[in-house]
Amino acid sequence: MAICNELLAHGVCRTELCTASHVLDFFCSSCNLICDSEHTFKAHLAGRKHRAATKTPTLTTCLVCSAVLPNSHPYTLNQHSRGSAHQRRLSQLDNAPEPWYSIADAELPAHLIRCDVCSQNIPHRIWAQHISKDSHIRRSKVANFQSVLRETEKDRHGVEVSHGAAADSTDGSTGVDFGIVDPNNVTEIKKAITLRLNTPANISLSTVRLASAAGQSTRVSPQFHVPETPPTTLPLKRLLSLSIYFRPLGHRGYFSDRLELTFHDTSLRKSFTITRPLRATVGNASDLEQLRPSAPQLPGMHGGLVAAGPSSYSRFWESLLYVEEHQAEVDLERYDQEDVELSRHNSYFFLKVPGLAEKRPSVLVGDSIKVRPHNPSATNNTTWYIGYVHIVRKDEVGLRFAHRFLPPAGTRFDIRFCLNRIPVLRMHQALATAFAEPRVLFPTVDHEKRPLATRDIRTINPLVGQNPPQLLAVKSIMSLPSGSPPFIIFGPPGTGKTVTAVETMLQLLLANPTTRILATAPSNSAADLIARKLLESGKIQRGDLLRLNALSRNPDPDSLHPQVMESSYLRDGSFRFPGLNRLLPEDYVYNQHLQRGQNEVKPLKNYRIVVATCVTASVPYQLGIPRGHYDWIFVDEAGQACEPEVMISVKTLAGSATNIVLSGDPRQLGPVIRSPVALQLGLGLSYLERLMNTEMYNPSAMRGRTVVKLSKNWRNHPSILRYPNERFYANELEPCASASITHSLLAWPELGRTGFPIIFENIAGQDMREASSPSWYNPMEVSRVKDYVRMLRDLRRPHISTTDIGVITPYNQQVQHIRRMLRASNGEGIKVGSVEEFQGQERKVIIVSAVRSSAQEVEFDLRHTLGFVANDRRFNVTITRAQALLIIVGDASVLGLDPLWRSFLTYVHREGGWKGGPIPWEADTSDAYNANQRSTMAMNDLASLIERTRTMNLSLGGGEAGDADDTDVQEGNVDRPWREDE
Numbered sequence: 001m002a003i004c005n006e007l008l009a010h011g012v013c014r015t016e017l018c019t020a021s022h023v024l025d026f027f028c029s030s031c032n033l034i035c036d037s038e039h040t041f042k043a044h045l046a047g048r049k050h051r052a053a054t055k056t057p058t059l060t061t062c063l064v065c066s067a068v069l070p071n072s073h074p075y076t077l078n079q080h081s082r083g084s085a086h087q088r089r090l091s092q093l094d095n096a097p098e099p100w101y102s103i104a105d106a107e108l109p110a111h112l113i114r115c116d117v118c119s120q121n122i123p124h125r126i127w128a129q130h131i132s133k134d135s136h137i138r139r140s141k142v143a144n145f146q147s148v149l150r151e152t153e154k155d156r157h158g159v160e161v162s163h164g165a166a167a168d169s170t171d172g173s174t175g176v177d178f179g180i181v182d183p184n185n186v187t188e189i190k191k192a193i194t195l196r197l198n199t200p201a202n203i204s205l206s207t208v209r210l211a212s213a214a215g216q217s218t219r220v221s222p223q224f225h226v227p228e229t230p231p232t233t234l235p236l237k238r239l240l241s242l243s244i245y246f247r248p249l250g251h252r253g254y255f256s257d258r259l260e261l262t263f264h265d266t267s268l269r270k271s272f273t274i275t276r277p278l279r280a281t282v283g284n285a286s287d288l289e290q291l292r293p294s295a296p297q298l299p300g301m302h303g304g305l306v307a308a309g310p311s312s313y314s315r316f317w318e319s320l321l322y323v324e325e326h327q328a329e330v331d332l333e334r335y336d337q338e339d340v341e342l343s344r345h346n347s348y349f350f351l352k353v354p355g356l357a358e359k360r361p362s363v364l365v366g367d368s369i370k371v372r373p374h375n376p377s378a379t380n381n382t383t384w385y386i387g388y389v390h391i392v393r394k395d396e397v398g399l400r401f402a403h404r405f406l407p408p409a410g411t412r413f414d415i416r417f418c419l420n421r422i423p424v425l426r427m428h429q430a431l432a433t434a435f436a437e438p439r440v441l442f443p444t445v446d447h448e449k450r451p452l453a454t455r456d457i458r459t460i461n462p463l464v465g466q467n468p469p470q471l472l473a474v475k476s477i478m479s480l481p482s483g484s485p486p487f488i489i490f491g492p493p494g495t496g497k498t499v500t501a502v503e504t505m506l507q508l509l510l511a512n513p514t515t516r517i518l519a520t521a522p523s524n525s526a527a528d529l530i531a532r533k534l535l536e537s538g539k540i541q542r543g544d545l546l547r548l549n550a551l552s553r554n555p556d557p558d559s560l561h562p563q564v565m566e567s568s569y570l571r572d573g574s575f576r577f578p579g580l581n582r583l584l585p586e587d588y589v590y591n592q593h594l595q596r597g598q599n600e601v602k603p604l605k606n607y608r609i610v611v612a613t614c615v616t617a618s619v620p621y622q623l624g625i626p627r628g629h630y631d632w633i634f635v636d637e638a639g640q641a642c643e644p645e646v647m648i649s650v651k652t653l654a655g656s657a658t659n660i661v662l663s664g665d666p667r668q669l670g671p672v673i674r675s676p677v678a679l680q681l682g683l684g685l686s687y688l689e690r691l692m693n694t695e696m697y698n699p700s701a702m703r704g705r706t707v708v709k710l711s712k713n714w715r716n717h718p719s720i721l722r723y724p725n726e727r728f729y730a731n732e733l734e735p736c737a738s739a740s741i742t743h744s745l746l747a748w749p750e751l752g753r754t755g756f757p758i759i760f761e762n763i764a765g766q767d768m769r770e771a772s773s774p775s776w777y778n779p780m781e782v783s784r785v786k787d788y789v790r791m792l793r794d795l796r797r798p799h800i801s802t803t804d805i806g807v808i809t810p811y812n813q814q815v816q817h818i819r820r821m822l823r824a825s826n827g828e829g830i831k832v833g834s835v836e837e838f839q840g841q842e843r844k845v846i847i848v849s850a851v852r853s854s855a856q857e858v859e860f861d862l863r864h865t866l867g868f869v870a871n872d873r874r875f876n877v878t879i880t881r882a883q884a885l886l887i888i889v890g891d892a893s894v895l896g897l898d899p900l901w902r903s904f905l906t907y908v909h910r911e912g913g914w915k916g917g918p919i920p921w922e923a924d925t926s927d928a929y930n931a932n933q934r935s936t937m938a939m940n941d942l943a944s945l946i947e948r949t950r951t952m953n954l955s956l957g958g959g960e961a962g963d964a965d966d967t968d969v970q971e972g973n974v975d976r977p978w979r980e981d982e
Contacts, residue, residue, distance in 0.1 A: 013211075063097040065089040077101060152275040159203060159234065159263060161274050163193040175277030176259065178246045180285040188225070188245040193276065195242065195261070197234040202266040204233045208242060211258035211275075223247055224257045224278055234263075248282045255280045308682070313441060314431040317644045320683040321424055321431075327675035329419045335361040337415040339374045342407075348398040349387060351415065357394050360812065361417055364552040365389055365574075369399060370416040373407065384416070392554060426618040427644035430651040435627070440650060440660060443485035443696055448705065451479040460506050460537050461499060470500045473708035477504045478511065482631070482657035488688065488697055488707040489663035492729050493880035494715025494737070494842065497663040498526075501636055502533040504661065508632060509608060510539065517609045518630040520617045520649050522641040522671075524553065526840055528564045530636055531611045535563045540609070543599050548612040548619060549575035562597060567611075569601050578604050580623045605629070614645045621652035628655020637840055638688040639664035642671040646687045664688045667728045668877050669839050715842050717742040717757050719911065720886050723904050724876050737883065741844060744798045745885045750791055753912025757885045760908045762892040762916035767851055775813035781849045781889045782814065786821045788847055788887055793826050802829035806843035808878055810834055814851050835874050838881050846882035850890030875900060893920050 060069040060076075065086050069076055080086055081100065090096055112121040115130065117139045122130045130136055155161055163176045176191055197203060208229040225245040234240060244259065257278045264271045281288065308316040335355070342349040356363060363369075367389045376382040385405045391398030407413075439447035454475055459465035464474065473489050480487060491497025501519075508515050519534075521527045531547045534540050547567040549555075555570050569576045571590050578587055578601050591600050604610070604623060612619065614635070633649055635641070650660060666689035673679045691697050692707070699709040711732050713721055718735040725733040735742075746755050765780030785807060792800045807818055807830060818832050831843075838846075879886060888908075896902040902921065908914055909923045 061102050062086065062100065063102055064093065064100050069101070149275075152273055153277070154274070156272055156274060157203065157263070157265060158198045159274060160196045160198055161193060161261065161276060162196070163191065163276065175279055176244060178278075178280035180281045180283060180288055181246065181248050182285070183248050183250055183252050183282050185248055188247045189280075191244045191246070193242050193244065193259075195234060195240040196238070197236050202233075204231055204264050204266065205229065205240070205261060206231050206264045206271065207260075207262040209260050209262075210278075211260055223249055223251070223255050223280065223282075226259065244278065246278075246280045248280075252282050255282065310436065310438060310442060313436060317647075317683075318428060318431055320678045320681055321427055321644060323681075324673060324675045324678040324683055325419070325421070325424050327678070331674055332361060332417050332419055335417050339412050340415060342371065342399075342411075342413055345398075347400055348391065349401065350391075350396050350398050352396050354395070356392075356397070358812070358815070362420075363389055363392060363397050363417070364420060364550075365392055365554070366422075366552045367420050368418045369397070370418060371399075371413045374412040374414050379411075386418075423615045423645075426615055426648050429618065430621075430648045431644055433651045435651045435654060437654075437656065439483065439485050440654065443691070443694075443706075445696060447485045449481040449484050451476075451705075452481055454479045457507055459503060460539055461503050463496075464499065464503045467496070467710075467712050469708055469710045469712065470496060470503070472704055473500050473710070474504045474507060476704045476708060477659075477661055478507055480659050482659065484659055485696070485706060486660040486662055486691065488691065489661065490665065490692070490699055490707055490709040491663055492665055492710065492713070492733055493668070493724070493876075494713040494721075495710035495733070496712070496714055497665070497710060498529060498533065498636055500710065501634055501661065501663045502530060502537070505534065505609065505632070505634060506537055506539050509544075515608070515632070516630050517632045517634065518617060518620070518649055518653060519609060519611045519634045519636070520614045520646075521636040522614050522645065523637070523840075524549075524613055526637045527611050527613050528561060530634075531564050531567055532561055534609065534611070535567060543602060544608045546578070546602075546604070546607040546610050548577070548610050548616055550613070550616045551575055551577070566597050566599055570598070577619055577623060578602065580604050580625070614641050614648055617649035618652065621649075625653060627653060628658055629653065630658060632659050632661065634661045634663070635688075636663050638662040639666050639668060639670055639686045640839060641686060642673065642683055643685070643687040643690065645671070662688045662691070666692050667873065669836055669873050672836060712736045714738075715883055716880060717882075717884055719756055719758060720879065720882055723907055724880050727900070728872075728876055742884050744844070748795070748885070750788075751913070752915050756911045756913050757882075758908050758911070758913040759885075759887045760892070760905055760914055760916075761887070761889050762914070762919070763889055764891055764893070764917060769813070776811045776851055777813040777817045778849065778851045779817075781851060782817045782821055784889050785818055785847055785849050786825055786827070788889075789822060789827045789830065790825055792845060800845065802827065804844040805830045805847065806838060806841070806845070806881060807832040807847045807849065808835055808838055808881065809849040809851060810874070811851050814849055818849065835877050839877050842881055842883055844883045845885045845887070846878075848878055848886070848888040848890070850888065850895055852891060852894045872900060875904075879904070892917070896921060 061067070062069060062080060067080070067086075069080055090100075111124055113124060113127050114120075115122050115136070118130075118136055176193065178189055178191060181189060195205065208226050210224055210226060212224070223246050225247070227243065227245075229242065232240065242261075246255075259276045259278055260273055261275070262271055262273045335353075340352070342351055344350075351369070353361070353363060355361065368386050369389065370384045370386055372384045373379045373381045385401055387399030387401045387405075389397050390400050438444075457475065457478065459471070459474070464470045477487050489497050489500050491500070505517055505519060508517065519527075519530050521530060528547070531545065534545055545567050546569070547564050549568050551574060553575055555565070555568075555573065555575055557565065569578055569590075571586070576586075578584075581603050583591070583601065583603060587601050594600060604620060604625065610620065610630075620629075630653055633654060635646055635649070638646060646662075654660065664686070666686070670684050670686050670689065673684045675683070678684075692699075696702065697707045699707050703709070709732070711734055713725075713733045713735050714737050715721075716735065716737060721733060721735050725731055742757075745751075745757060750759070751757065752759055761784065763780055763784060765778040767776045767778045769776060789805060789807075792805060793802075805827075807822075809815055809818065809832070812834075815832050815834070822828065822830055822832070831837075892905055896905060905914075905919070906921075906923055909919050
C-alpha cells in the first residue's frame with residue numbers, strides 16, 4: 001500500500017478519509033525506504049540492494065606490482081599473490097612490503113554521479129532520467145521525512161506543549177512515555193499534557209487525534225486513546241490540560257503512536273500542527289529493567305565529542321579551538337595574492353594589501369607573510385620566504401626578511417598570509433593549567449558563601465547612587481566573601497553595565513588599600529573605556545593603573561585617548577611590558593627621560609589595577625605573576641568572548657580566594673565564530689551565557705546573590721526602546737536618557753510623523769555581486785543612505801556631526817560602497833560597519849541598510865547566520881544603538897519573512913514612521929511569535945525555500961554545519977568580521 005504523500009511532506013495528514021498507508025514503523029535510513037510490514041522490512045535488510053547501499057566502495061591495490069584488484073576477497077588476494085607476474089616482481093625487491101596490498105575508499109569515476117538518496121552511482125548521461133524516476137522521487141520524500149517529523153514536534157507560533165516528567169522516556173528520546181505497564185493491568189492509565197499560549201494571538205485548538213486513526217492502516221494501536229475535544233480558544237498564558245489514555249489489553253510488547261494537535265490562527269487564517277510521540281511498554285518491569293543496556297550503543301567508527309564537564313572541560317574546548325583555527329586558516333586564504341610587486345625601501349619590503357584598513361585581512365605588527373617568486377617553474381625557485389611585519393599603514397605593510405632574501409629588481413611574487421596563532425595558543429595555554437575549581441567553572445548553590453555584612457557606601461558616580469539596580473549590584477559584589485562563585489552584572493542595552501563595573505572596582509580599591517584588580521574586555525575599545533572611566537573618576541592615584549597593551553598594537557595618538565596613552569607603557573614608538581618584581585634597565589632609562597603625558601613605569605606587581613584585553617591578560621601569567629595575586633578579575637562585555645578567551649585570565653591567575661565578576665548581556669551578539677562545526681558544538685556560547693542558562697543565575701530568583709539585572713536605560717528615546725524592551729527584556733527597562741539628546745530630532749521634517757523618531761523606508765532595490773566578490777550590495781539603498789546623511793548634515797539646528805551618525809549594514813561590499821559614496825558627499829568620518837562592530841557603542845543617529853531584496857538569497861543568510869532575517873540578537877543590537885533617530889532602509893517583503901521584523905515594522909507603520917512603498921501585509925495583524933519559531937516562520941513564507949532549509953537548525957547563536965561545502969562556508973565568512981588578536 002502506498003505511503004501518504006502529505007504525511008511524508010508535512011509530518012501530518014489532514015485529508016479526511018485518506019486511503020493511503022500511515023504506518024511508518026519500518027523505515028530504512030540507508031535506502032530511504034519504508035516497508036509496510038515487519039516481514040517485508042526484515043527481508044529488505046537481508047537483501048542484496050540493502051547490503052550494496054550500506055557497503056563502502058573500496059579500491060584494492062597491489063603494492064608490489066601496482067595492479068588494481070577487483071575486490072579484497074581472500075580468494076582474490078590468494079590467487080593474485082600466487083601469480084607469476086606478482087612473484088617475478090616480488091623477487092626483484094630488496095624489502096617486500098607487509099602487507100603487500102592496500103585497501104582504500106574508492107574515488108568515484110569521473111563519468112559517474114553519486115545519488116545519496118538512492119545509494120547508487122549513476123552515469124552522467126542518464127542522470128536527468130534517473131532523478132525523474134518515480135523510485136528516486138519517492139525515496140527523496142522519504143529521506144526528508146524524518147527532518148519534517150522533527151519540525152512538527154517543535155512548539156510553534158507561541159503555543160507550548162508540555163508533559164512534565166513524562167518527557168523522560170525509557171529510551172532517552174522525547175515524547176509522552178507511559179513507562180512499563182503490567183500486562184495484567186485492566187484499568188486505563190492516564191497521562192496529562194498541558195497547552196500554553198505565551199504570546200498574544202488569536203489561536204484555537206481545533207482537533208486532537210492519534211496518527212493511527214488517520215488513513216488506512218495495517219497496524220492500529222487501540223491501546224492509546226484520546227477523548228474527543230471540542231474546538232477551544234487558547235487563553236493567554238494560562239494552562240489548558242488534555243488527557244491521553246493507555247490500556248494494555250493483555251498484549252505484551254512496545255507500543256507507539258503519535259498525538260496530533262491541530263491549531264488554527266484566526267488572524268493569519270492558517271492552521272498548524274504540533275505532534276508528540278506516544279510510547280508504552282507492556283511487560284515484566286523487573287525483567288526488562290535487568291535486561292536494559294548498561295549504556296547506549298555507540299557506532300564504532302564515530303566517537304562524538306564529549307560535552308564540557310568537570311573531567312573533560314579542557315579537552316572539549318581544545319577540540320573546538322582546533323576546528324575554529326582550521327576554518328580561520330581557510331578563510332584567510334581568500335586574501336592571498338598572485339603576481340604582485342614588493343617595493344623596497346632600505347631594509348623593508350612594502351606590500352600593498354587591499355582591505356587592510358577594514359581589517360580584511362587583519363594584519364598586525366609581528367605577523368608573518370610568505371612570499372615566493374611568481375611562476376616558480378620559470379624561475380626555478382619554489383622557495384617560500386617568510387617576512388615579518390614591522391610596519392602597518394593604511395593600505396600597506398612593511399616586511400623584513402632574512403639576509404638571504406635578495407630578489408632581482410622587477411621580480412613579482414605570490415603572497416600567502418599566515419594566521420596569527422598567538423591568541424589561540426594563549427587559550428590552549430590557559431586550558432592546560434590545573435585550575436578547575438567547580439565554584440568557577442560549574443557553580444551551584446552549594447558553592448555560595450554567607451555574604452559579608454553590608455554597609456552603606458558613598459558612591460563616586462552620583463548617578464549610581466540614584467539608580468537602585470546599579471547600587472544593588474555594587475553592594476552585592478562588595479559583600480561577596482573571598483572564593484565566591486562568579487557574579488554577573490546583566491546589563492541590557494544602555495543600562496550602564498560598564499559604569500556599574502567601574503564603580504564597583506573603585507569602591508573595592510577604596511575599601512581595602514591592598515586590593516588588586518585585573519580588569520579585562522574582549523576588545524581594545526572596551527578595555528580603553530574601562531581605563532578612561534577609572535581615570536576620569538579622580539580616585540585613582542597617578543601610577544596605580546596600568547593599561548597593558550599588546551606589543552603589536554598601533555599606538556596611534558589620533559585614535560587613543562590621552563588618558564589611555566598616559567596610563568600605558570609606550571617606549572620608542574611601541575607598547576612595552578614592565579618588569580615583574582623590579583624595573584629592567586630600559587625601564588630606568590625610560591623613567592629618567594619622561595615626557596609630558598607619560599607616567600613613571602613601575603614593576604608589574606606594584607600596580608593596583610591592570611586593564612587589558614582578554615588575550616593580552618595572559619601577559620601577567622607569562623611574566624610570572626603568581627596565581628591569586630589579583631583579588632578580583634572583572635570581565636566586561638563578557639558575552640562577546642568565547643569561553644576559552646575568558647579563561648585566559650581566569651584559569652591562569654585566579655586563586656582559591658579570587659572573585660570573578662562578569663558584565664554583559666546574553667541577548668546581544670555573542671563571540672564571532674567562523675567555523676560552522678565549532679559553532680554547532682558550542683564555541684559560540686559564551687561563559688556568561690552558559691552560566692545564565694542555569695538556575696544559579698536566574699535574574700529573579702537569585703537577584704542580589706549571584707546576579708543583578710540593570711533596568712534603567714540611559715541611551716534610547718522611549719519609542720526606540722519600546723519594542724526591544726517588550727520583546728527581549730520583559731518590559732522591565734525604564735527609559736531615563738537625557739531628553740536634550742533623545743528628543744533633539746523629533747521635529748525633523750523628514751520624519752514620517754513628527755514626534756516619532758523611527759523611519760522605515762520600503763525600497764524594492766536589487767541585491768548584487770560584482771567581480772569575484774561573494775559579498776552583496778544594493779545600489780538603491782546605497783544611494784538612499786547617502787541622501788539621508790546629506791539631509792542630516794545640512795541641518796543647522798541641531799547640528800549633526802559625522803561622529804553623531806553611524807551606518808549599519810551586514811555585508812562588506814555594501815560597507816565599501818557606502819563609504820565611497822559618503823567620502824564624496826560630506827560624510828567623511830562617519831562610521832560604517834557591521835552590527836558586530838557597533839556592539840557596545842551608540843550614536844545619536846543610526847542608519848540601517850538591510851540590503852536584501854531577493855527572497856531567493858535569504859537561504860544563504862540563514863545558512864551562515866548573516867543578514868537580519870531570523871537573527872534575534874542581530875536585530876536587538878541593531879535597533880538599540882540609536883539614541884535620537886533610527887532610520888532603516890530595506891525591502892519589507894524580505895524583512896517581513898521574519899515575524900519578528902514583521903511585527904516591528906507593523907509597529908513602525910502603526911506609529912506613522914513608514915515611508916516608501918506600501919506595507920505588503922495587513923498592518924493590524926498580530927505577529928507575536930516566540931523566539932524559537934521565527935526562523936521557521938521565515939522559511940514557511942518561501943515555498944521554494946522550505947524543502948532546502950527544513951533540516952537546518954537556525955538557533956539564536958548560529959546555524960548548523962549542515963551540508964555546506966568549504967567554498968560555501970568561505971563565502972559566508974567573507975562578511976563575518978575578524979576577531980581582535982591583541
